[in-house]
Amino acid sequence: MVQDTGHRAASVTPATPARVLLPSIVPAAAVGVLSALVLVGVSAAAEELQDVLWGPLPDALGIGRYSALWMVVMLVGTGVAVGLVVWRMPGHAGPDPATVGLDAPVLPPVVLPGLLLATALMLAGGPSLGPENPIITVNVALAAWLGARALPRVPGRIWPALAEAATIGALFGTPVAAALVISEALARQEIRGLLWDNVFAPLTAGAAGALTATLIDHPSFDLDLPPFGRPGWGDLLAAVVIASAGALLGMAAVRAFPYAHKAFAALRHPMLMLPAGGLVLGGLAALGGHLTLFKGLDEIAELAHDPDGRSAGEYALLTVVKLAALLVAASCGFRGGRIFPAVFVGTALGLCAHALVSGVHPSVGVSAAVLGILLAITRQGWISLFVAAVLVASPGTIALLCVASLPAWLLVTGRPQMQLREDGTPVR
Template sequence: MLLSIPAILIGVLSALTLRLLEAIADQLQGVLWTSLPASLGITPDAPWWIFGVLTATGIAVGVVVWLAPGHAGPDSATTELAATALPLSVLPGLAVVLILSLAGGVSLGPENPIIAINVSLAIALVARISRAVPAPLIGALAISATIGALFGTPVAAALVFTGLVGEFKMGGSLWDKLFLPLVAAGAGSVTTFLLGGGFGSEEPFAPYGSPQAFDLLLGSVIACAAAAFALIAVFLFPLVHRAFHALRHPLLYISAGGVVLGLLGVVGGPITLFKGLDQSAELLADPGDYPPAQLVIILLVKLAALVVAASAGFRGGRIFPAVFLGVTAGLLGSALLPGLAPSLAVACGVLGVVIAIARDGWVALFVAVAMVGDVTVLPVLCIVVLPAWLAVTWARPMLITTDDLAKERPPAALPWDRPRSAR
């Protein structure tokens, strides 16, 4: 009962931090993509404007990563959702590059950086009040709270830590150990919704209804095909990461990433920019406006943009663009397999892509349900997740490991690699 108090506090503060950074990013996005082009008499979807904004965003992020204390935290390509605490001096730079990336149209979500920020702030705050609460538990509560605030799935946020909570020296059943992360995630989710945020389709599909046996087959086909498509990004990830980081200096490789993202944005158009949540709602609002051929182009461009953004040193998460890819894959599957209910097709597409990129079945299941706003698809998804999981479990995760980093280091150091005193 006593620990429920800091759990609720951490949940509320984590959601407030998320909403604050997103609000600042939204204001800057409005300037870059609405106010500024309007004042110049330019259409914001003009190819050269898309290219210019993304290139400038890459340069700006590169400067901050180069000069900010702690270089704006670790490369997001090397981190998962379960972040560790960072020094407080690193957080301003990390917040700035997150805001720039979200506003500039980079194909990454806020999850990895905001989780790292909230974990660091929660541990520092609670440590000033009381040292009775262990730091690992505080970090787990902050992670769970932020996931709940991001995806609106407090149950999934708690279940993500079924392995982690076993390490806590707390008596009782698994429910007892999951109770505090669930409280923190619930507080984060409720705070987000009270502040006008949320996750999922604004125009839910018609309820799927009773499961049909043939839908299990069609749903499995879509989920496995979506997962197989996402594995292309997984296998290209270390190769593209190595290519960008061969430039060695963050200003160079992040700026180069901005240029490539600008070119991809010119090809794919505005629908392929940003983290993908609003763009998913745009797709779902009127799927008939996007024929299968156009959906294929969107899939290819967004997949390439995700790989480039995640590889080139931008700070951000990979789940939000994975959800967009899943929605697009589901709409394509619904068009090619008209016998399957659209809500189930989209949910299976989201399930397949997210499980391949995030490699977490709980998040994939609950995000898929939240995205279509239809809980009746859950029984089918609980069966479809098995072949989708088997399709990806043999592959490497979408993560740059220490072995990958060792392969990237050339034998000769460049001038900017040496300490300033040695230059």
């Protein structure tokens, strides 16, 4: 009996001493602040350019700011501008974005100016992508390059983890999202030690990034939808059905992704691929309206401002057009991420469900649809739950979302992802 107890005690994972963790605080915090400044700087520059391109410029030309003509001109022009950057700048603005996920490669510093410029032009010009993937890639490269010079004895694999956590924390304004993503990544690896010992430094970086972004930019994801009280059986049924429908809709785009990518890749040159993608995006914008442009964060707030202000058909059109725009923008070579436009798709789908069935509470419909769409597009379970929950800021939806995530996950797990290998085949 004594031997058995000793065996169990010996098998307990030892905790890392505080003296080992303490030296990581300063470099982790530095990475967090730097990563947030890069994100806020690129976003602010893109917003300034967007204000000019979609305001004084069309006004001076006597063209409607969001007329079909101007949307087509701007999106084709953005394709030309980004195509020039990809074609001519050193490093060609990084690898094919269809092959990159949130787990970014470490690129040489010479690539970063082109990637930053291509990202800022994309954000300002209107394609339906967000800043997350390219900014994570830039921050990972900067952290690895600067860290290797400032602290050469620190293992190089530490810096990408810190930069990813810091950027995710800055994107969502809270280190909770970073901690969830890190814990999910650690679960896929054989990592020794206690979970909180392993996430200590990345969580520090995420907290520093979130605080820096919050103090400078004040990010907010709460859509201010009508308050949701205690959930009932009808709410549970609605959440399960809508989340599953969102997962299936997202998987339709995932299945089409390699074919769309192959079609644009057949053009063989960025000065053909990106303008062609811009032309298709311009046609989609003319069909769906200006709300289907850009990364979608400001646009979902406009959608949610009046949940009953549109018909189910109008919400359905916005859903399909935005999803198609996401698919095209991600396939033709624009540098950007897929989380934010996917959130718009889920928001429109959830409000469509509310418009079809008045008994579906807007908060339940939006959060469940966003959950399903994100599970299909990102294959990140924790981040999907987190984003879906913070959009409605209602504790009553959390239990519903946890239950609804189970059938939605069964629909997407083990199937192709919205990320390709170098040979064009989908990652599973």
